[in-house]
Amino acid sequence: MKTTVKTMLACGLGAGLIATAAFAESHSNETNKAVSARHAQMEMIAYHTGILGGIAKGEAEFDADTVRAAAENLQALASLAPATLWTPGTEQGAVEGSRAKAEVFSDMAGFETKLADLANAAGAVAGAADAAAVGAGMGAVGGACKACHETYRGPKN
Amino acid sequence: MKTTVKTMLACGLGAGLIATAAFAESHSNETNKAVSARHAQMEMIAYHTGILGGIAKGEAEFDADTVRAAAENLQALASLAPATLWTPGTEQGAVEGSRAKAEVFSDMAGFETKLADLANAAGAVAGAADAAAVGAGMGAVGGACKACHETYRGPKN
Numbered sequence: 001m002k003t004t005v006k007t008m009l010a011c012g013l014g015a016g017l018i019a020t021a022a023f024a025e026s027h028s029n030e031t032n033k034a035v036s037a038r039h040a041q042m043e044m045i046a047y048h049t050g051i052l053g054g055i056a057k058g059e060a061e062f063d064a065d066t067v068r069a070a071a072e073n074l075q076a077l078a079s080l081a082p083a084t085l086w087t088p089g090t091e092q093g094a095v096e097g098s099r100a101k102a103e104v105f106s107d108m109a110g111f112e113t114k115l116a117d118l119a120n121a122a123g124a125v126a127g128a129a130d131a132a133a134v135g136a137g138m139g140a141v142g143g144a145c146k147a148c149h150e151t152y153r154g155p156k157n
Numbered sequence: 158m159k160t161t162v163k164t165m166l167a168c169g170l171g172a173g174l175i176a177t178a179a180f181a182e183s184h185s186n187e188t189n190k191a192v193s194a195r196h197a198q199m200e201m202i203a204y205h206t207g208i209l210g211g212i213a214k215g216e217a218e219f220d221a222d223t224v225r226a227a228a229e230n231l232q233a234l235a236s237l238a239p240a241t242l243w244t245p246g247t248e249q250g251a252v253e254g255s256r257a258k259a260e261v262f263s264d265m266a267g268f269e270t271k272l273a274d275l276a277n278a279a280g281a282v283a284g285a286a287d288a289a290a291v292g293a294g295m296g297a298v299g300g301a302c303k304a305c306h307e308t309y310r311g312p313k314n
Contacts, residue, residue: 037204040197047194051241069238076233081226084208 032095038085039097041077045118048074049141052125056135067128074122074141078115082108092154099154114148189252195242196254198234202275205231206298209282213292224285231279231298235272239265249311256311271305 051070054060091105092098104111121144125137208227211217248262249255261268278301282294 033204033207037201040200040204043197044194044201047190047197048241050190065240069240073237073241076237080230080233083223083226084205084230 032090032097034085034087034090035095035098035100038100041080041085045074045077045145048077048122049138049145052134052138052141055131056138058131062131062134064129067134068126071122071124071126071128071137075119075126078119078122082112082115086111092157097157099157101152101154104152111148111152114144114152118144118148189247189254191242191244191247192252192255192257195257198237198242202231202234202302205234205279206295206302209291209295209298212288213295215288219288219291221286224291225283228279228281228283228285228294232276232283235276235279239269239272243268249314254314256314258309258311261309268305268309271301271309275301275305 048070051060052067052074055062055067060066086100086104086108088105089095090098091100091102118141121137121140125134125141128134128137205227208217209224209231212219212224243257243261243265245262246252247255248257248259275298278294278297282291282298285291285294
């Protein structure tokens with residue numbers, strides 16, 4: 001359980017940092033609307049992961065309604081059709097701010113599978129009965145974040 | 158039809174501006190994560206409204222798959238549970254960057270109805286058979302944007 005929570009937190013923290021300093025900066029510099037919109041999606045994913053992570057860590061009180069809302073929002077965000085967001089010609093190097101590897105576009109089916117893995121992991125957290133169950137479920141969420149980033153996200157710009 | 162498209166464009170343009178200059182600035186200055194996350198939601202709504210508006214105006218070619226993806230993403234974004242985003246104490250004046258009127262919090266049921274109106278209007282665009290049908294459907298989307306902003310969004314900060 002401890003290792004699971006740590007993995008989840010590592011992913012959550014990385015996402016949290018994107019959502020604050022680095023993220024705000026990237027927004028200011030971005031001109032490509034698709035890149036900006038998918039970073040907004042990532043910010044919302046990080047935000048909801050943070051809510052659930054806070055509950056798992058005991059930093060916020062367990063509340064079944066909040067857990068359900070956050071988990072279902074996370075599931076919905078991971079389920080957005082990528083076709084409007086990962087548009088051709090927006091890979092890393094082609095447009096400012098992008099960290100999308102060429103593999104996103106050459107292997108869209110694989111990328112969609114990773115998004116579905118996140119959506120399924122998030123959906124499984126929705127009915128968690130207590131903070132420990134949230135923590136256990138968030139291990140899989142963190143694993144899904146990590147698996148997708150390792151395969152489809154390039155190095156920092 | 159012309160009036161409908163104009164109303165839609167007025168709404169889309171306003172949203173587009175939020176998503177670029179003013180929006181990027183607000184992100185840089187924001188410290189409240191809930192406010193930043195709901196602005197990310199609004200940016201994604203504006204982005205998808207822009208895709209559909211561009212097709213309605215003939216600026217982009219009609220493509221049934223793109224229309225469906227954009228409309229369904231818009232519907233999903235409007236359907237996110239507001240409980241994690243419009244959290245207590247984040248009304249305009251209480252935290253930086255917020256334009257949420259007190260009415261969002263005192264009349265959450267009414268606010269949720271407006272979000273559902275947008276979700277339904279977006280869903281109705283998903284099966285549009287041509288650009289004219291997208292334009293007609295986007296009239297209702299624009300109307301839903303406007304109705305919610307008029308009631309629940311405060312003046313510029």
